[in-house]
Amino acid sequence: MSTKVHVHLFYGADPRFYRKGDDIGCLYGYHHAQSEAFALTYSKDARESRPMRLVRRALKAALGFDFIHTWRNRAEMLRSDVIWTHTEQEWLSAALMLLLCGRKAGPGASPLLLAQSVWLLDKWPSYGIARSWLYRKLMTRADRLTTLASENAELCQRYFHRDATPLLYGLNTRDFPVTPPTEWKPRTPLRIAAIGNDRDRDWETLIKAVGNDPRYTVKLATRRRIPASLRASNVDIALFSGIKKQHELYDWADVIVVPLRPNSHASGITVMLEAAAVGKPMVATDVGALRDYFPADEAAYVPPFDPQALRDALDRLAAEPAEALRQAQAAAAGLLARDLTTQHYAMQHVRITREMLNARGQASAPAAPTQQQRAAPARESRGGL
Missing domain, CATH: 3.40.50.2000 (Glycogen Phosphorylase B;)
Incomplete structure (x- = not known):
């Protein structure tokens, strides 16, 4: 039975x-x-x-x-x-x-x-x-x-x-088939996508790091309210709902950023899984045991509440396209090797x-x-x- x-x-x-x-x-x-x-x-x-x-x-x-x-x-x-x-x-x-x-x-x-x-x-x-x-x-x-x-x-x-x-x-690999990247070239300004509705997303640190800086353009997708004091000229805040819209956002982006407050529950892991599947390099806050899923060679980790460290990580990826590509390829391979499905x-x-x-x-x-x-x-x- x-x-x-x-x-x-x-x-x-x-x-x-x-x-x-x-x-x-x-x-x-x-x-x-x-x-x-x-x-x-x-x-x-x-x-x-x-x-x-x-x-x-x-x-x-x-x-x-x-x-x-x-x-x-x-x-x-x-x-x-x-x-x-x-x-x-x-x-x-x-x-x-x-x-x-x-x-x-x-x-x-x-x-x-x-x-x-x-x-x-x-x-x-x-x-x-x-x-x-x-x-x-x-x-x-x-x-x-x-x-x-x-x-x-x-x-x-x-x-x-x-x-x-x-x-x-x-990851639901029907929605996000794993496609390891074969090339990566940053655009000018660098295109940054950040997605999430979790209570532990740290939008403030992200906007402090890149807001009103012409070297970056940001699309932030969330249902959470962003205070008017954090609005910036180069940050587009909207809700990209549905798988098709999410893919369009990932296709647009050069880098995926997962900014987080300290937590213990792997906040942001869904976005990291999706970013790895579509072959985009990632910058994430080093909290919540995210390294259980992606070790340090598969994502650029930064300390919490540190806008300078976040900006430096983005600049390193833009300055070293070959290293950014290697990181994205390693994340896709790691997703498959660990069967994160x-x-x-x-x-x-x-x-x-x-x-x-x-x-x-x-x-x-x-x-x-x-x-x-x-x-x-x-x-x-x-x-x-």
């Missing part, structure tokens, strides 16, 4: 509606785990009135997770053997639902809960006594903790005295799920190999992390 896995995602990521018509499967690539041994279901978005939407969002703001969305999906979750989650907003909510439904933790507990955290560890020191107590209580229902960065995994041990498994996030990301979940089931004495049958595994068995045999 196959293992029943329920993938619990945020409201708005229902595979039936997310990018409908693009046939991308599940957001984050969990669908790659579907096989004869693993049968996947996904959380569904309920149609709701405007007043109900306001109530759901208000409760989400109060709790820090979307409990109403989870409660609506409880039947499918309770029928599963394992629940996968992508962020703490999903697993905290799932843990509360399981406890309220009498599905407590312990030997033979079902379903198992695979709890992945992203922002939780960064925010933890700011939480008050009540929220910290609640989240610790809910964590007792999490059977396995995972993160997307080694720094977050270390913080799990520091704050909760529990081990966490760092996983490597991956959504397929591999899903298979890491398969491996961990088997470990969880084995620990419970309920091992599943071997999964049918994916097309990627058949094509590159040696790469998969390394174990994933």
Whole structure:
């Protein structure tokens, strides 16, 4: 019999509606785990009135997770053997639902809960006594903790005295096929693209580094509000939504910059994966365990809050085109060598799920190999992390 896995995602990521018509499967690539041994279901978005939407969002703001969305999906979750989650907003909510439904933790507990955290560890020191107590209580229902960065995994041990498994996030190579560059020539002025909506993007340092300097022209794509005091004549701020628009922005750029505030959750890694795939050299702030994904020879790393260091890194790339090309080629090769893809990301979940089931004495049958595994068995045999 196959293992029943329920993938619990945020409201708005229902595979039936997310990018409908693009046939991308599940957001984050969990669908790659579907096989004869693993049968996947996904959380569904309920149609709701405007007043109900306001109530759901208000409760989400109060709790820090979307409990109403989870409660609506409880039947499918309770029928599963394992629940996968992508962020703490999903697993905290799932843990509360399981406890309220009498599905407590312990030997033979079902379903198992695979709890992945992203922002939780960064925010933890700011939480008050009540929220910290609640989240610790809910964590007792999490059977396995995972993160997307080694720094977050270390913080799990520091704050909760529990081990966490760092996983490597991956790129959807259908949207961004890996194309190693064969040449790189900077234009004048140097074209800089910066993309992202994460709370830890440091637009201020980027604009201080290159704003109002005619040697650079910048396109900044974000939904975040940029203060009027940071506006600059050579910085175009807009939202480039959709894969086509993102590709147009990457094609336009000479260099991709990922400016960040200190964090522990690999903020900016999606943009770095995309930049590596399209063959653009990168400058990134050296925070958040980004080196888990791209070591120092594959990206130019700079200290946080240092406009001069950021500007110097850009100038070095422009002054040494051959080195910039080598860096971009190394990043593309590294992406492939480490298999930083959504397929591999899903298979890491398969491996961990088997470990969880084995620990419970309920091992599943071997999964049918994916097309990627058949094509590159040696790469998969390394174990994933």
